[in-house]
Structures are given as structure tokens and as C-alpha cells.
Amino acid sequence: MPDINLEVNGKPVRAAVEANTLLVDLLRKQLALTGTHVGCDTAQCGACVVHVDGNSVKACNVFAVQVDGARITTIEGLGTGAELHAVQAAFKEAHGLQCGFCTPGMVMAAADLLAKNPSPTEAEIRSWLKGNICRCTGYHNIVKAVETAAQMLKQAKAA
């Protein structure tokens, strides 16, 4: 299998993979980016959501070879250094996480929603996040966090 070349969180990466290496395994095992989590084996829980060329994708459901040449952003690539991205800051403000396991995928999914729909309604947020299962929060504060993040992003844009 020839090596693949991609960009991960702004850095060029060259990796040797098998044909059946999942993107999530490339990230977690070869690149030591363990923020992207595996929570199921049927591509439903969303704990593994990353961005591929700006769109949210379940990394457990994509082969590494399929993203040869793509631009990948993982949770580690959101925000810079100790600074939190608006979505991350909103989740902290709203207590939108408890055990934290679903959180990276949830945050990445929410960031994609807000990039595409800057003023989502409560129903649109809940519908968009159907692909991300949380067992801890009951979704109440997650939805609140996304609404808060939408406000924060709009204010930052206006400024």
C-alpha cells in the first residue's frame, strides 16, 4: 500500500497505512491524536466526528486511503494552544459536558453546523446532533451551548 499524504490540523502528514486502516485508527494510533474517540461499531454514536475538507465526517466510517490528499481537522486542531474555540468556550460556559467522552465529536459536529447555519433554531440543533449520542447530559446543556456559541460567533463576526 503506498503511503498517503494529508494535512492534519494544519500540518502535512505522510503515513503508511493498510487498505483497511480506518481514519480513526490512523489518528489515534499512528498520529497519537487520541481526542477522537471510538464509542460504537456501527457508525452511529458520533464520538469520532472530525472535519474532512470542512465537513463533519465519522472517522470510524472512512478508510484512511479515502482521505489521501484531504485536509483533516480534529478536536485537537480547534482553538490554538490554551485558547478555546467559541464552541468549546460555550460548552464550558453552559456545562455541556460531563464525562467528556462524546464531547470531541459533539463539538466538531456543532462547529460544522454553525459554519453552515449561523442561526439554527432549537429544532435544527437537535436534528443536526442526532448523529451524536450523549449518555450523560440529557442534551439540555449541549443545545444551550450551541445556541450560546451561535451568539458568540455572531458577535465576533460583527466586531
Add this chain to the structure above:
Amino acid sequence: MSSTSSGIGAAVKRREDFRFLKGIGKYTDDISVPGQTYMYLLRSPVAHARIEKLDTTAAKAVPGVVAVFTQADIDASGPVGGLPCGWLVTSRDGSPMKEPKHPILASGKVRHVGDPVVAVIAETLQQAKDAAELVTVDYAELPPVIDMKAALTGKVAVHDEAPDNLCFDWELGDKAATDAAFAKAAHVTKLDLVNNRLVPNAMEPRAAVGVYEVGTGDYTLYTTSQNPHVIRLLMGAFVLGIPEHKLRVYAPDVGGGFGSKIYHYAEEALVTWASKQVGRPVKWTAERTESFLSDAHGRDHVTHAEMAFDKDGKAIGLRVDTLANMGGYLSTFAPCIPTWLHGTLLAGQYTTPAIYCNVKAVFTNTVPVDAYRGAGRPEATYLLERLMSKAAGELGLDQAEIRRRNFIQPNQFPYQTPVAVVYDTGDYGASLDKAMDLADYKGFPARRAAAKAKGKLRGIGVASYIEACGIAPSSLVGALGARAGLYEAATIRVNPTGSVSVLTGSHSHGQGHETTFAQVVADKLGIGIDQVDIVHGDTAKVPFGMGTYGSRSIAVGGTAIVNALDKVIEKGRKIAAHLLEAAESDIVFENGAYQVKGTDRKKTFGEVALVAYVPHKYPIDKIEPGLEETAFYDPKNFTFPAGTYICEVEIDPRTGAVEIASFTAADDFGNVINPMIVEGQVHGGLAQGIGQALLEQAVYDENGQLKTGSYMDYCMPRADDVPYFKVTTTTTTCTHNPLGVKGCGEAGAIGAPPAVINAIVDALAEYGVTHIDMPATPEKIWRSINGGMRKAAE
């Protein structure tokens, strides 16, 4: 108590959030150890069979395979025990429960689909999986024992020790008094209920890494556990024979537990034992389907319950007959869930004077069943609150009114229930009032009429729950069969520069203890919250603990911390008295400083701390240097959070689809350390309770195959299944711990299911529906509307 912006009662944002939001938490599968091998478990594909032949030769020859182990290999390596059960329940005839051995790997027989048979260890996970496919096992299948009633009367035994599959036959209460009450009842309400089997499904699958150091003989086990010290004790002393001082158990960041990560599982013992056998670290991570087949399931009760009323709608008697599924083996706490955590809650918030409960625990060829959020209390609350609302309908009373007539009054506390427990304090009318207000209960008839005009059916359901948490006084639970004490431990280590390390036996896997415990310490010591570090999860750092479950962390763990703080403050007083040249009795500790009464002469906590470690001017003849104190706190009683939930549903009769139009929760948790975190716990519990009521069920077919073995078929609550919740609190402070706290982690899962079902039954009353089983799927609802339930061929 000082109320600063980061003290007790403040909605402090969580410190743990930074690493979780950044994706730099350390969950067990994130941990890799140099030289590690990977373990894959071959599990039984059948529910019940003798293992006739087991051949691992071909598997051992696969490139990359380091070892292939069966139970025979484990037994040959030295004395190894089975996975222990931590609670001995006694049957009503005085005999102890049946306690069959639970081997680490299946031995002689497999007893459920998913029962682990062979452990393959290889350089890569893929090699281990490939090798597992080459293991040949000849299973001589036996008839599967699935239905509990059939298990008790059939001829097939899951365990030879229990020929009728009866694990125990337990009772609680006064049968004669209860029968007498029923004999003179003006009205009897009856109900047959199923409390549906659930799979906890924490989002992080279980994982374990075992590391044996050849040079020192030390073992380290990284594991997804809610209670690392308990695992160290159980596995070290009763399973692998490893001295505790040579065994470190570290539960790092854990992605949710809900009870499923309390137990000592085979995989923990396997990676630990195997790492010594192969001389290399061994890592195992569950796949989700594997979790469905190996994590302890929850609930699974079949109950017949009856409530006797007088002519004024006051309950005078309750009798409960329950079959409780244990599964194929006894899990660590399984026997106490349907007994001491279920029977003792049958008074609810009510003055029912005569109660009798019989529970038969049954072995079946299914995954073992044990505590899952609520553990026994959801089962008790469900039957009680369904009976109350059903009786209301039969007696022509409003759901809130019938409860109000039966409430224990505030002036009746402490209240001795007929089912052993004594409630310390409560005000049930207050939470009912607050819930009704927040839910706009009075406005419901108008909303129902408006919905009807649009072709929809609205219903409202009330559930007034009580629960027992903060488990528990050791002598009490010991008398009831517990094999462990249930105290909690805390060490307050004051550092020379005045910062504080708190070593707590509690474990946080989402509850936010790193923040809330720090609030308590900062508040009590009058220091900045950033000066307090909460350490948990690692037996190498924390002396001891019993762990987190049963909503016990703030009541029991928090009190241990407060008691240790009191010792620290006391020692500091002696030091301060010496420094200030005053009598100890003249020293007051307030706002982070020791002050001489009536003067402005004082020493800060930080100054005293430094002196303790640099004891130049020091009462060295009276006390030692240093400032570190430990407390073990054994609680005096359970705590009894209580409240009322009101659920309003809107049903589309054409499809049976249910929408939760609103859900209101009024809880009394005593004092609250961080209201933001407490609300979050309620939200999460409500979603799980709503999931049980509407969506979730672990379903076995007649062959013992788990039909709901992945998220394709097991319906988890998602963001669009629940609304924003309306959450509020009332407060009666706990009378027997210094913080006055009761705990809050499980209430939502306990009170929500009956609130939802009561609402659905209310919505469907015009069709003559008086009950519907959980999960109340659209199909069940549609069938109820269209001529009643016709069960599929059994």
C-alpha cells in the same frame, strides 16, 4: 459558611472541562504502554452449552500470536478464584442464596451469548482477531433458559447448584399485617408490571491494560472503573492472589459508568494475570457489540403489585411479588439490587402502614444483571407511582390529590417506614406544589382541549419519588449481607506553601468532583479554589476508598473530606495558638485565618501551613510537624432525596408517536454544592428515564440471542427525543451529615419512567387504556388505541 463566587452553593464552571474540550483527556484506551500486546476474547455464540472440545493449536501458530489462554491454563497457573459476589442475600427460609462459581473464562459450560471462552494475545489486535477465528470449539447446545417463569418451573438448570434456577427467595415486611389490611380494604388496585431490561451504554466502552513488572513483581492495572480500590481488593485478594501492596489500580478519565463500571469483570483479571504469563503489558478494549454482550445489564423485573385503600383514598396496604433476573452469573452487587435497594423503598413518600414484598431471583442464560443508575429504586418507584396513578383513575381522584392525601407530613420526621429504613427529613407537599406550579398543572385541561382540536392526544403524568442514596452505614449493610464496609476515605494534605491536595476515595466519571469537592475545601479553609487539587482514581496516590455509585460521593465522600478538614483546622488551631501566644480556646478560625477572639491579631492558613513544615517556633512537645489528616467516614444513615416529576405528552393517534411536550422536575437534594452540576445530573437522569419509558429495551429471543446488540437495534435517546427540561429544587437539609447534602445523581432515572407512563395512560384513558408496558413504543401505543395489545407469538 462563606458564600464566595467559588464556594459552596456557587455555579462554578468545571476545571475538568479544559482537557475534555481540547481532546487531551486520558481515557484507558488512550493509554499505551511500551511493548504492549493486544487481547481479543472469543465469546460464546450460543446461550447455553457444554464445551465438549476446545482446540487452540491452530490459533497459537498464527504469526504475531504471543499466547492463547483458556480457563484450564488459568487454573493450572496456581490458585485462582472466581469473580466474587459482594453481597450475600438470605432466603426467607434462612438459607443462604445459591452462589455458583463465576470463572474468569467459561469452564465446562457457557451460560450466555457473550460468555468469554478463550483469550488470544498478539502483537496487533488484527492478528489476535484472525487467530481467534482459528480456535475450534465444539458446543453441545442445551435448551436455553430465557423466560424467568419458565426457568423456575422447567427442567433445565443454568447452574447445577440451583436445579430450579432460583438464586434466592427473599421477603421484607409484615405479611400478616398486610393481608389483614387487604381484607378490610374499601378498594384494591392491581397491576402487572415489567421493568424492562436495559443496557447502561456509557459512551466509553470498557477497557483494561495490565502491566506486570518482572523486576519488582509489581502489577499495574489501568481500568475503566468507578471504584479502583474495590477492584484492587477484590481482584488481589479473592481472584488472583496478588498482595494488595504489589497491585496498583488506576482508573484515569472514565467516560461514564452509571453502575456498569462498578463491577470486577473478567477482562480486568485477564489482562492482569496474562501480563505476568507473557511478560509483557496486555491491552484490551471492548467493541460496542462486545459491550452489549459483557457489560452488566440493568433492571429486568417482572412484578405483580397490589395496593389497598380505605374509602378516603388513603393507602393502607401494599404487596409486591417480583421476579428479578440475575442473568447467567452473579455480578458483583446483583443480589442487593432487587432486595435491599428495592424492597426498602416501597413506602415511597407515603404513610402506607402495612407492606409486604417477596422477591425471587432467577438465573437465566442472559448477560448478568446488576445495578444501573437507580439500582432497585427505579423498580420500586415505577410500581408504586403506577399504582398511585392507576388508583387515582379508579377512585375518581386527581393524580396530585391522591398523593397529597398519602404524604408523610413534615412533622412526622424522623419517620420509621414499615420497610426497615428511617427517613430523616422531607417536605413532599412543597416539591409537589413547586412542580405543579412550574408545570402549569392547572392549565393542562385547556392544553388538552387545544390538542384534541388538532387531532392529538395530550396526557399528564405525576410521579412522586423518594430514593435512598449515600450508601451506607457499614454495620447496617453488613447485617443485611454486604461483604464490604461502605464508608469513604479522604486525606487532606496541606503543602508547605499552603496549597491543598485532597486524596479522595470517590471517583469522578462525569460528576465534576474535581470542581465541587474543591469548592467545599476552598469554602471551609477560606483559600482560593485554585489552591485546591482533587486527586482521585489512582490507588498509588489515594490511600483507600469505596468509590462512586449510589449517589454517595457528596454525602459520604464529601463528609470524609469535611471531617479530615476539621482535623486539619484543629491542628492548625494548636499551631496558631502557639504563634499568637494565646489559649487554643481563644482562637477562632474564620475566612481563612486563625484569629484571637476580640482582637485583630491573626495568622492566615497559609502562614500556619508553612510553620507546620518549618517548625522552628513550634509546640514541638505537644504536636508533630506536618499538616496532613485522614478521615474515614461511615455514614449514620442513607440519605433520602425526594421530589415530584410531572410529564406532559402529546400523542399522534394515527402513528402512536409520543412527543414529550414538557417535563418538570422539582427535587429536594438537601443542600447543593454546585447548582449547575446538580441540574446537569438531573438532566442526564431524566433522559435515561425517558429512554427507559419510550425507547430502550434489551431483547432476547427464545434461543437466547440478544436481538438488540448494537445501536442499530437498541434505541438510545438522542437530542431530538427530549425537550429542554424544567428543573427546580426545594430544600430540607439532611440531618446527619455536616454538609446537609443528600446527593442527586440518580433521581432523574428513578422518577422519570412512571411520570412518562402515567402521562401516556392519561392521554389514552378515553380508549380504556389502564396500563402500557415500557418501552411505550409507537407500535404499542397504536395497538392500544386500535383494540388492545396482541402479543406476538411467545
